Amino acid sequence: MTPFWDPFLLSLQLAAVTTVLLLIIALPICYGIFFYSNRSTPILKSLVSLPLVLPPTVLGYYLLIAFRPEGLLANIIPGTNLAFSFEGLVAGSIIFSFPFMANPILSALESTSKNLTQAAFTLGKSKFETFFYVLLPNIKPSVIIGAVMAFAHTIGEFGMVLMIGGNIPDETRVASIAIYNEVEKMSYANADLYALVLLFFSMVVLLFIYGFQYQQKAKLF
Amino acid sequence: MIQLSAYKELNPDGATPSVDLQLTVNPGERLGIMGHSGAGKTTLLKILAGLIKPDHGQLYINGKPWMDTEKGIYLPPQKRNIGFVFQEYALFPNMTVQQNLEFAFSDRINQSRLRAIIEMLGIASVSSQKPATLSGGQKQRVALGRALIRDPDLLLLDEPLSALDPAMRGQLQKDLKRITSQFDGTIVLVSHNPIELIELTDRAIILENGTITADGRPSQLLSRGASAKAGAAKIIDILPQEEVLIARSAHGLIHIPYCPFEHADLDVGDQVTLSAKNIEIKKEGNLSI
Numbered sequence: 001m002t003p004f005w006d007p008f009l010l011s012l013q014l015a016a017v018t019t020v021l022l023l024i025i026a027l028p029i030c031y032g033i034f035f036y037s038n039r040s041t042p043i044l045k046s047l048v049s050l051p052l053v054l055p056p057t058v059l060g061y062y063l064l065i066a067f068r069p070e071g072l073l074a075n076i077i078p079g080t081n082l083a084f085s086f087e088g089l090v091a092g093s094i095i096f097s098f099p100f101m102a103n104p105i106l107s108a109l110e111s112t113s114k115n116l117t118q119a120a121f122t123l124g125k126s127k128f129e130t131f132f133y134v135l136l137p138n139i140k141p142s143v144i145i146g147a148v149m150a151f152a153h154t155i156g157e158f159g160m161v162l163m164i165g166g167n168i169p170d171e172t173r174v175a176s177i178a179i180y181n182e183v184e185k186m187s188y189a190n191a192d193l194y195a196l197v198l199l200f201f202s203m204v205v206l207l208f209i210y211g212f213q214y215q216q217k218a219k220l221f
Numbered sequence: 222m223i224q225l226s227a228y229k230e231l232n233p234d235g236a237t238p239s240v241d242l243q244l245t246v247n248p249g250e251r252l253g254i255m256g257h258s259g260a261g262k263t264t265l266l267k268i269l270a271g272l273i274k275p276d277h278g279q280l281y282i283n284g285k286p287w288m289d290t291e292k293g294i295y296l297p298p299q300k301r302n303i304g305f306v307f308q309e310y311a312l313f314p315n316m317t318v319q320q321n322l323e324f325a326f327s328d329r330i331n332q333s334r335l336r337a338i339i340e341m342l343g344i345a346s347v348s349s350q351k352p353a354t355l356s357g358g359q360k361q362r363v364a365l366g367r368a369l370i371r372d373p374d375l376l377l378l379d380e381p382l383s384a385l386d387p388a389m390r391g392q393l394q395k396d397l398k399r400i401t402s403q404f405d406g407t408i409v410l411v412s413h414n415p416i417e418l419i420e421l422t423d424r425a426i427i428l429e430n431g432t433i434t435a436d437g438r439p440s441q442l443l444s445r446g447a448s449a450k451a452g453a454a455k456i457i458d459i460l461p462q463e464e465v466l467i468a469r470s471a472h473g474l475i476h477i478p479y480c481p482f483e484h485a486d487l488d489v490g491d492q493v494t495l496s497a498k499n500i501e502i503k504k505e506g507n508l509s510i
Contacts (some may be wrong), residue, residue: 115311118272121298122305123325124371133324137315 004190006170007178008197014086014174015154018093019101022150023143025094026101027136034109035127045106049099056096060163063092067164082164089165089172093154100149108142109135141216145209152205156198222248223375223407227268227278229431237273240264240431246424248283251401251408253422253439255415261431262411263308266377269409270305271298282374304368304376309384310360312352318363319348325370338366341400357385358393365400376401378410382417394420415439 033044051059066072067082074080082088112135120130136143158176165172167181175198182191223246231239240261246252254262267273269280271287274295280288287296312321322338323330339345342362347355355363361381368376381397382390398421401408412418418425418439425442427435435442 113309113311115307115309116313118267118270118298119305119307119311119313119367120324121272122270122301122303123367124299124327125324126299134313134315138313 003169004193007173007175007194010086010170010172011155011174011176014089014093015151017090018097018154019147019151021090021094022097022101023147026098026105026146027143030102030105030109031127031131033106035131048102048106051096052099056157056159057163059096060092060160063088063095063160064164067091084164084166084168084172086165086171089161089174092160092164093157096157096160097150097153100153101146104142104146104149105139108139112138141212145212148205148209152202155201222246222281222283223269224279224281225269227265227275227280229264229268229273229275229278237264238431240268240275242268242278242431242433244426244433246407246409249405249407250424251410251422253418253425254409254411254428255413255418255425255442256428260428262428263379264431265428266305266379266409266411269375270303270377271296271301302371302374304371304373306361306364306368306376306378306381308379308381310352310364312355312360312363312367314352317349317351318344318355318359321352321363321367322370325367327371334370338370341403342366356389358389361385361393362396365397369400369404372406374406376404376406376408378408380411380413383413390414397421 029048033041033048064083067080067088068074069081069083071083073082082091116134116138117130120134125133155174156176158180161172161174161177162180165174165177167173167177173181175194179191179194179198182188182194223244225242225244225246227240227242229237229240231237238259238261242261242265244265254265256262264273268275268278275288275290277290278288279286279290282301286292286294287301288294313324316324319335319339322335326335339348342365344359344362344366347359347363352360352363361384365381368378382393385393394417401421408422410418410422412421422439425437425439426433427442
């Protein structure tokens with residue numbers, strides 16, 4: 001494999017790890033927000049969606065401050081330094097792509113008939129059993145779409161990655177940073193290729209999502 | 222015996238009406254609940270099931286407290302041994318008919334009980350199908366089977382026949398009567414249809430604005446009133462929009478099944494049509510009440 005593809009491989013690796021970890025983290029959080037709705041729910045939902053409206057550089061800046069050797073994270077876990085590392089990028093991507101995973105799941109949970117949940121309760125099933133055996137299988141398409149969105153969004157992120165990861169080859173130089181790097185070097189031919197591959201990838205992801213939604217609708221009618 | 226007193230303010234979202242109820246139901250009794258949309262019928266069922274929590278009140282089942290807000294007791298629905306048939310059945314779409322029934326068992330699947338329920342409901346031929354492929358009548362049977370499988374103390378039925386077309390409703394009403402007659406627990410049934418209540422229950426209450434305004438035998442409740450017009454109006458009051466009852470008169474008596482109304486202007490053979498919109502007596506000259 002030529003060095004040209006390395007940033008793409010790193011992007012794919014970052015997106016894959018982020019998506020798997022997001023699934024593990026987002027599902028229990030969505031479960032909590034859905035079943036334990038109270039006055040604090042709007043605050044939690046605002047926090048979940050915050051990365052959607054926050055400039056990526058702002059989030060990246062705060063994470064950089066938290067991840068540096070003398071930052072908040074190092075105070076909690078001494079010796080931790082996630083700044084300018086792949087692990088730091090994963091942590092940042094999880095926060096940054098969280099709404100893309102969580103919002104489709106939450107919307108699907110909220111639009112599922114309340115009677116299904118109540119029917120499971122009247123059959124003696126706990127909230128966890130209801131979530132695992134009744135709700136989750138019925139919102140599977142939304143979980144898949146959430147995962148694909150989170151994966152694609154991680155591939156495309158730039159501002160936050162640049163802030164907390166910098167531009168270190170094979171460590172933090174993902175595809176979106178590589179374009180920036182090539183433009184800075186005025187190497188437009190390479191920048192063109194990187195951009196074209198990312199454009200193609202984005203189109204494939206969107207085609208998958210809309211094709212999948214079309215297929216799900218066709219099943220209903 | 223069910224002893225309930227419950228008070229609940231109107232929900233801020235308006236989804237749950239306010240209720241102020243005192244109700245006692247004898248063991249094994251089949252209680253019908255009538256009333257307008259928004260009168261609190263489903264709310265009453267859900268309070269019994271533990272799906273709606275009143276602001277204050279008590280619910281004792283055979284002396285055991287399921288809810289006593291003064292003592293801070295509130296059993297969640299999972300801890301109440303109930304069967305609930307929802308209006309739209311609420312079958313789990315991801316499971317087959319058999320899996321829907323198996324899901325109702327608390328731990329180990331009791332195969333003989335499962336087979337008995339499938340046989341009693343006549344759903345063996347569809348047991349491997351998903352709910353989306355079933356007819357309304359089949360869905361209703363599965364929902365009933367799922368509610369009965371745990372042998373509940375209390376069976377709650379929320380308009381179990383309302384989602385069916387009129388042709389199917391008659392047959393399913395007979396099936397429901399046959400199946401519920403084999404159930405020795407207490408049944409609480411919500412219905413808009415007076416005939417269903419007369420057929421399936423031995424006592425009925427009328428709910429208006431969250432309070433009980435009448436309590437008695439279903440046929441008595443329906444024929445109360447000094448005149449045919451008042452009596453008929455009471456029936457019409459609780460008929461859903463699409464329901465029409467047709468009856469023939471004999472010597473001043475309107476013969477609606479189970480609900481005789483006297484009226485001086487009627488001659489033998491006059492046809493009386495009651496619907497949600499109007500009352501009409503068809504005779505030569507088309508006299509209307």
